[in-house]
Amino acid sequence: xxxxxxxxxxxxxxxxxxxxxxxxxxxxxxxxxxxxxxxxxxxxxxxxxxxxxxxxxxxxxxxxxxxxxxxxxxxxxxxxxxxxxxxxxxxxxxxxxxxxxxxxxxxxxxxxxxxxxxxxxxxxxxxxxxxxxxxxxxxxxxxxxxxxxxxxxxxxxxxxxxxxxxxxxxxxxxxxxxxxxxxxxxxxxxxxxxxxxxxxxxxxxxxxxxxxxxxxxxxxxxxxxxxxxxxxxxxxxxxxxxxxxxxxxxxxxxxxxxxxxxxxxxxxxxxxxxxxxxxxxxxxxxxxxxxxxxxxxxxxxxxxxxxxxxxxxxxxxxxxxxxxxxxxxxxxxxxxxxxxxxxxxx
Amino acid sequence: xxxxxxxxxxxxxxxxxxxxxxxxxxxxxxxxxxxxxxxxxxxxxxxxxxxxxxxxxxxxxxxxxxxxxxxxxxxxxxxxxxxxxxxxxxxxxxxxxxxxxxxxxxxxxxxxxxxxxxxxxxxxxxxxxxxxxxxxxxxxxxxxxxxxxxxxxxxxxxxxxxxxxxxxxxxxxxxxxxxxxxxxxxxxxxxxxxxxxxxxxxxxxxxxxxxxxxxxxxxxxxxxxxxxxxxxxxxxxxxxxxxxxxxxxxxxxxxxxxxxxxxxxx
Numbered sequence: 001x002x003x004x005x006x007x008x009x010x011x012x013x014x015x016x017x018x019x020x021x022x023x024x025x026x027x028x029x030x031x032x033x034x035x036x037x038x039x040x041x042x043x044x045x046x047x048x049x050x051x052x053x054x055x056x057x058x059x060x061x062x063x064x065x066x067x068x069x070x071x072x073x074x075x076x077x078x079x080x081x082x083x084x085x086x087x088x089x090x091x092x093x094x095x096x097x098x099x100x101x102x103x104x105x106x107x108x109x110x111x112x113x114x115x116x117x118x119x120x121x122x123x124x125x126x127x128x129x130x131x132x133x134x135x136x137x138x139x140x141x142x143x144x145x146x147x148x149x150x151x152x153x154x155x156x157x158x159x160x161x162x163x164x165x166x167x168x169x170x171x172x173x174x175x176x177x178x179x180x181x182x183x184x185x186x187x188x189x190x191x192x193x194x195x196x197x198x199x200x201x202x203x204x205x206x207x208x209x210x211x212x213x214x215x216x217x218x219x220x221x222x223x224x225x226x227x228x229x230x231x232x233x234x235x236x237x238x239x240x241x242x243x244x245x246x247x248x249x250x251x252x253x254x255x256x257x258x259x260x261x262x263x264x265x266x267x268x269x270x271x272x273x274x275x276x277x278x279x280x281x282x283x284x285x286x287x288x289x290x291x292x293x294x295x296x297x298x299x300x301x302x303x304x305x306x307x308x309x310x311x312x313x314x315x316x317x318x319x320x321x322x323x324x325x326x327x328x329x330x331x332x333x334x335x336x337x338x339x340x341x342x343x344x345x346x
Numbered sequence: 347x348x349x350x351x352x353x354x355x356x357x358x359x360x361x362x363x364x365x366x367x368x369x370x371x372x373x374x375x376x377x378x379x380x381x382x383x384x385x386x387x388x389x390x391x392x393x394x395x396x397x398x399x400x401x402x403x404x405x406x407x408x409x410x411x412x413x414x415x416x417x418x419x420x421x422x423x424x425x426x427x428x429x430x431x432x433x434x435x436x437x438x439x440x441x442x443x444x445x446x447x448x449x450x451x452x453x454x455x456x457x458x459x460x461x462x463x464x465x466x467x468x469x470x471x472x473x474x475x476x477x478x479x480x481x482x483x484x485x486x487x488x489x490x491x492x493x494x495x496x497x498x499x500x501x502x503x504x505x506x507x508x509x510x511x512x513x514x515x516x517x518x519x520x521x522x523x524x525x526x527x528x529x530x531x532x533x534x535x536x537x538x539x540x541x542x543x544x545x546x547x548x549x550x551x552x553x554x555x556x557x558x559x560x561x562x563x564x565x566x567x568x569x570x571x572x573x574x575x576x577x578x579x580x581x582x583x584x585x586x587x588x589x590x591x592x593x594x595x596x597x598x599x600x601x602x603x604x605x606x607x608x609x610x611x612x
Contacts, residue, residue, distance in 0.1 A: 211470040213458035216451050223444040230442040231456035290446040 034284030035296035037335040041282070041328070042299045042306070049310030056313050063182075063190045065305050067260070070198035071253045073301035075272060076279035077205050078249030080297035082242045083280050084209070086222030086289030087143035089243060091132060092250040093272035094154035098161075099125040099247070100254025101264040103176075104169040105161050114175040122251055128154065129247030133240030151273065159266045166263040179252070180259025194256040198298070201249065206294040218242065222289025278325060279304055282332040303328060355418040356381050357552045358403075358521055363412035364576075365398055372398040373409070374576040380521070380569070385543065385553045387563035389596050390573030396556050399573070400523055403554070404436045405429035433520035437527060441510040443498050450480035450494035453513045460517075483516035484509060486549065487542040504535030508542045515546045522546055523554045528562040540566050560596060564589045572596055572603065579603040 049056045075092050082089050102124050103117035112120070132150055136143045161167070169176065180194050188195065209215040220228035221235045228235050250269070258264060281287065282303060283296025307324045311317075356379040363376040373395045380386045390396050402409050405423030413420045416432060423429045429436075443452050454461050454476060461476040462469040477494040484491050489508045491501075498506060507527050514522055524543065528536040544566050547553055555563045560570075564584070572580040572595050580595060580603045587595070587606075595602055 207470070211473070213462060213469065213471065216447075216455060216458050216471070219447050219451065220444050220455055223446045224442075226440070227442040227444050228455070230438065233456050286446075290444065 034291060034293040034336070035299060036284070037332055038283045038293075038296045038299035038303065041332060041335070042303050045303050045306050045310070049306060049314070053310045053313035056310060059190050061309065061313065063192065065302070065309050066195040066198075067192040068305035068308060069298070069302045070192065070194040071256055072272070072275060072279060072304060073198050073298045074201050074249050074253045074256075076276040076283070076297040076301045077201055077294050078246035079273075079276045080280040080283065080285050080292050080294055081205060081209060081218060082143075082246050083277070083285045083287070084222050084289060084292040085218045085238055085242050086225065087136060087239060087242070088147060088277070089132060089246045090144065090147040090273045091128070091151040091154060092246060092276055093269035094151045094158065095125060095128050095247050096250040096254040096257075096269035096272060097264065097266070098154040098158040099128065099251040100258050100268065101158055101161050101167055103255075104167045104258060104264055107169055107173075108167060114169075114173050118175050118255065121255060122248070125247045125251030125254075126244055129244030130240065132247065133243030136243065137236040137239055155270075158268070162264065162266045164266055166265040168263045169258065171262040176255065176259035176262075178259075179255040180257075192256075192260070194260070197252060197256065201252070202294060202298050205245075209294055214238070214241075219290060222291075224290070275304060275325075276301075278329050281329055284332075284336050300332075356415070357384075357417060359415040359418075360399075360403075361413050361415065363399070363402060363409045363414070365402060365407075365409050365411075371576055373402075376412070376573065376576070376578045378571040378578055378581060380552050380554065382520075382552055383547055383550045384568045385547055385555055385563075385566050387560070387567035387570045388554055388556045388573065389558065389560055389563070389570060389592065391558055391596055393575075394558075394573040395576040396558075396573055397525070398576075400436065400525055400554075400556060403429065403521075403523060404434060430519075433518075434523065435514035435517065435519035435521070436523040437507075437510045437514050437525065439525045439529070441506060443506060443510055445499040446497055448495045448497055449484075449491055449501075449509060450476045452498055452509060453480040453483055453494075453516065455513075457517065479516070484512040487512050487515060487545040489538070489542060502535060503531050504538040507531065507535075507539045511539070511542045511546060515549060515551060519551060521552045521554065523556070525556050526558070527555070528557060528559070536562055558596070560589050560592045564592070574599040574603075580606065580608040582608075 055061055075096065079089055079092060099121045103114070103121045106112035106117045106120055107114055128150070132143075132147055135141070135146045135150075139146070178193075179197065180192055183189060183191050183193060209218060217228065217233045217238045220231070220233050221238045225235055254269065257268065279300035280292065280297045282300035283293055283298070285292030285297065304325055307328065308321055311321055311324065359379040361377050363373055365373040376395065376399060378386065378388070388396060388399070401407055403414070405426045405428050408422060408424070415421070421432065444455065447455070458471060461472050461479060463472045464470050480494045481491060487508060489505060489512070498509065501509065511522070511524065511527070527539055527543070531539060540562070543553060543555065547566070555567060557563050567584055569583050570581070570592060571578050572592070574596070577600065579600045595606070
């Protein structure tokens with residue numbers, strides 16, 4: 001049982017709407033929220049590259065940003081929910097690759113109906129999530145280890161299915177266009193439809209986390225498993241469901257990439273697990289669970305995407321990408337701790 | 347409720363309760379009774395059998411011998427759920443509180459249905475109602491909170507204890523069991539918690555207050571039961587003995603109780 005406490009004066013300052021007008025309200029809205037640091041960080045990075053990188057704010061560039069953010073963000077948001085509930089899923093990159101190859105593989109080798117093929121991908125993702133979840137809950141082995149194992153297993157099966165060569169689908173297959181095509185006109189002209197999926201997942205998972213009973217259970221399962229159990233929260237069920245949700249997020253990102261590239265190769269999704277956890281942490285998620293934000297993870301993904309694109313557009317060698325992201329992770333954790341002094345250390 | 351009290355039927359009564367774990371005799375012979383809206387101070391040194399007795403009362407396991415009467419009827423709890431359904435709420439020593447979560451989220455943890463709205467599977471937490479109800483639950487036991495959105499981690503030890511009591515009292519139990527609610531608290535914080543207990547009693551809830559420190563429970567208890575080595579060695583209303591006498595009884599045990607004239611019946 002933790003007993004961290006803040007000096008009283010500090011807390012008073014963080015309370016919204018007590019007499020001091022809009023400034024206090026703004027402070028109340030920002031301080032103590034997990035995504036505050038990410039929001040500021042995203043704005044700073046955006047402004048930085050707007051000034052220093054050529055063409056960073058053109059519609060083409062922003063659409064590219066949105067596309068990278070969407071694919072990474074969808075996975076990161078799933079990973080974040082699981083982290084808040086107290087678990088890791090290192091297998092998301094492999095799940096993305098393996099579940100998304102199923103469709104093209106079936107179409108190519110068995111002439112399966114494309115719609116059925118996509119459903120098969122989703123079905124595989126659900127099964128993988130169940131396997132991860134049941135293994136973690138059943139064996140009590142840390143999820144970090146379990147999913148490190150399944151990371152290798154699904155990657156290996158992906159290699160077997162592709163035999164090292166890209167598996168391609170017809171680039172006009174309508175069903176994959178649901179996940180990825182360029183919007184021709186309207187407000188989102190030039191953007192990939194994947195960005196809309198991203199926004200949908202963002203709203204859905206945020207609502208789930210912040211406004212539903214299940215969301216309360218997610219926080220409780222990760223914040224204090226024992227307390228959650230003694231209050232009757234079905235912690236094991238929460239975890240299994242979240243492993244499935246995470247796998248489904250990875251699968252959705254995989255389907256989007258099939259639509260964008262028309263192929264799945266053996267390395268698809270590799271190292272994504274680390275980038276996704278990075279986005280989650282940058283977004284304010286606590287490594288030990290119990291704290292974090294879906295919106296934060298989305299912003300974290302956007303930051304990583306901006307750095308990636310900003311470096312390219314400013315003509316900086318791409319070697320520096322990982323350097324920058326690494327720096328960002330450390331900065332984010334330090335900043336989040338400063339903003340949320342009253343909560344236990346990340 | 348008043349009628350039952352005048353009939354003299356206690357809300358809950360234990361008779362000759364015994365429990366052993368292998369070779370260890372945790373409870374040998376425990377009897378007690380508690381009326382409506384009464385506070386029973388259940389006192390005993392470490393190892394006297396207090397925890398075992400609570401676990402029996404909350405349905406974690408059944409007694410080997412003896413029985414529990416509820417409103418005069420024998421009851422058997424096969425799970426904590428049974429006990430909860432009949433009206434037994436418990437605040438354990440570890441409080442079962444999630445520090446990083448907002449106060450209102452803790453108050454409704456595991457019972458979110460009390461504050462959700464919507465249709466069928468599409469339900470969501472009505473935050474306005476949840477805030478208001480959490481605030482009311484806590485002010486009902488005499489504590490004012492500033493903001494129901496505040497994480498529990500920012501509350502003091504006494505406030506946390508009070509939130510846990512408020513949560514238990516909110517769902518209108520008939521019996522509230524408090525396990526060492528003051529053991530980790532400063533004197534001032536203890537006073538605050540005692541006030542909460544009093545407020546809960548004023549709502550008509552009967553309370554079993556478990557402690558090894560008579561000075562904590564004496565101000566608010568109506569009756570006392572002293573446990574020693576798995577036996578209830580004395581049961582008496584407040585006023586019969588001074589707190590110092592009670593304290594001595596806890597330490598000296600059965601011999602002393604016999605001298606005072608207890609234990610003849612058992």
